[in-house]
Amino acid sequence: MNLNFRIKLCCFSLLFTCCSLSFAQNNKAKDQGVEVSNKNLGYFAYEYALPITTGDNFTGLGLKGKFGVNLKLHVFVYKGFFVSGTAGAHYFKVKDKSIVGNYEKTTAIHQYLSVGYEIEPVTKLKLGVSAAVLGRSRYKNKIDPNNKLVFQTDRGRIRAYDAYIHYMLVSQLAVYINYTYRNDHMNIQTAAELNSIFDNASFHTIGFGFRFCFGKKDLISTLKNNY
């Protein structure tokens, strides 16, 4: 059972738990005659992240995470189901040039679209999971620290799995902790002996951030009310 499979399993388990809790919450709410829907249309989030490289690949063996930043736009489509867009960058330094090649630093820039589900098991506390469905990453490798023009780039397709806990400070503002597992599929062409090293780029990130909410209801409910 590889790490990727275990992460997927965890995400699906979490998603299943979220769904079960949500249906239970829904039934209970119906019993009590209370309508359950998300209280916001969505939110913007700004996140500071700590990347932790992992795996027997060029990131795990050759890079060390420094920090990262993410901007997220999150829209609730229907109740807890959401679509989220993320853009950001993670910064790494090279710990073993014999693995990656002769460069000093890497900046991994990413944009991806994910889908997921969020629940509110306790008042003010929100839990959510999501998985990237579309996205690209660009790894800019800085060769000469004194000359920004000397660099090389690698590109990849994003595979990201997120899980988060948000705590609502006030109705429109929350703080949150986010966990992401990234296992990007890279386009790097190399010798057969090195394929397993350069096929994937994997790392975990732990993020801390603020969520600024907007709207009163989910997208479908908002559209229904307006039209």
Add this chain to the structure above:
Amino acid sequence: MKNYAFLVFAIVLWGGCSIPQFEPNARVLIKGKVLDENNAPILDAKVTAYIFREDYYLQSYFLGSDLSAQDGGFQITSLLPKNEEYVVEVKSADNYTEYYYLSNTFENNKPDNYTINLEAVQLKKNSKVNYTITRTSPLGTTLHYSFNFPNVKCYEYFENGQINPENSNCFDAVYISRFLDDNNPNDSSFFWTVLGSVVEFRYVINDGPEVVETFIIDEENYEFEFSY
């Protein structure tokens, strides 16, 4: 102001031209084995890969390096330079000859399967030849002498996986020549050559006939003495 702007533009243009570029989404594996003449592995030979530019003030741009292992094997993972000449240099601290693998990535020429396989790089033992030339003849005697011996460096230039003999030279002859007279009647120095090679020593005393002597370098520290 116009002149100043032109100067800035020229500097930027020059700077831009001189900066090495690398293929995106590519890594090259440089591998091989370092062996001696008896096919025994050489441990800790330093293998270095770099971009080489003859007309560039920096001359080189480091790509990667490795030390040969117990079995003589080495492996370097490198970025792939774009439109550049590159060198893989094999040197051993232990008095061996030097080997240089040269190639280029001009016109998008890329190594097959992203692998530069030097296979078995055979290094020969070096010898240091110390020579002393002493004048014992009367004042006014002159000596014109020369040594002709094999170089300790082997350059092989590969294009599209094939060796290009025109740009390659392996242990080519090196020529040292001196003239001794009353101002400099004696000489003492050294040179490196391949152990087991034949060195040719030519000399002319005053305006006499040219004499050619040869000797085989059969020791790692070879002493050559000559008096005239």
